[in-house]
Amino acid sequence: xxxxxxxxxxxxxxxxxxxxxxxxxxxxxxxxxxxxxxxxxxxxxxxxxxxxxxxxxxxxxxxxxxxxxxxxxxxxxxxxxxxxxxxxxxxxxxxxxxxxxxxxxxxxxxxxxxxxxxxxxxxxxxxxxxxxxxxxxxxxxxxxxxxxxxxxxxxxxxxxxxxxxxxxxxxxxxxxxxxxxxxxxxxxxxxxxxxxxxxxxxxxxxxxxxxxxxxxxxxxxxxxxxxxxxxxxxxxxxxxxxxxxxxxx
Numbered sequence: 125x126x127x128x129x130x131x132x133x134x135x136x137x138x139x140x141x142x143x144x145x146x147x148x149x150x151x152x153x154x155x156x157x158x159x160x161x162x163x164x165x166x167x168x169x170x171x172x173x174x175x176x177x178x179x180x181x182x183x184x185x186x187x188x189x190x191x192x193x194x195x196x197x198x199x200x201x202x203x204x205x206x207x208x209x210x211x212x213x214x215x216x217x218x219x220x221x222x223x224x225x226x227x228x229x230x231x232x233x234x235x236x237x238x239x240x241x242x243x244x245x246x247x248x249x250x251x252x253x254x255x256x257x258x259x260x261x262x263x264x265x266x267x268x269x270x271x272x273x274x275x276x277x278x279x280x281x282x283x284x285x286x287x288x289x290x291x292x293x294x295x296x297x298x299x300x301x302x303x304x305x306x307x308x309x310x311x312x313x314x315x316x317x318x319x320x321x322x323x324x325x326x327x328x329x330x331x332x333x334x335x336x337x338x339x340x341x342x343x344x345x346x347x348x349x350x351x352x353x354x355x356x357x358x359x360x361x362x363x364x365x366x367x368x369x370x371x372x373x
Contacts, residue, residue: 129176131158133164134183149231150238162191169310174201181207202241208362272306283322287353289315289332327367328360
């Protein structure tokens, strides 16, 4: 599971150090952005959907507590305070932070704090997926939606709006109506298993298409499918008979 976070600290050196430690010792943490002030952090929080905030306390004229006050309790992420001063410990705990780290950061304390955060965050992420699953039960087939895990959020997309999917190694490009597209860290095989009962056909090792979005079957060049987005999708020799039987019936 990937945990999306923002680092907030007014010292560049401190941000660099924490970034390096997270990169080396906490592979599940993905740093979306960094801020050097409470004001800058507030803008980033409104921009991104984050799971975790690494927050310094003393930052010039503003403090980490000022940032929390400005949120008025309207946050759905966890907080780990990172500070050079131990006098804030009690106040940090009262702010319901996951943990409180003193600079210079101890690696064991950092990994322990991250593990605590993951234990809190994991049920929230699963709850989002569960709600969508329950909602899907009562939806008509053309209203079904799937979760698309992106770096900064989970996007829920109507299956009927997916035109095609294309493999790129362990990643998948998802092309939607209206020209929208995503790159997702999941294999095409996983999406094939998820979508094969929803009008999707595997035409080729690298292509999965919504056959309701086919514009034409073009016979030249060995035969290929022209899709709604004007893409030309090849049909493998092994799949040709099956695909033609499906789309021409």
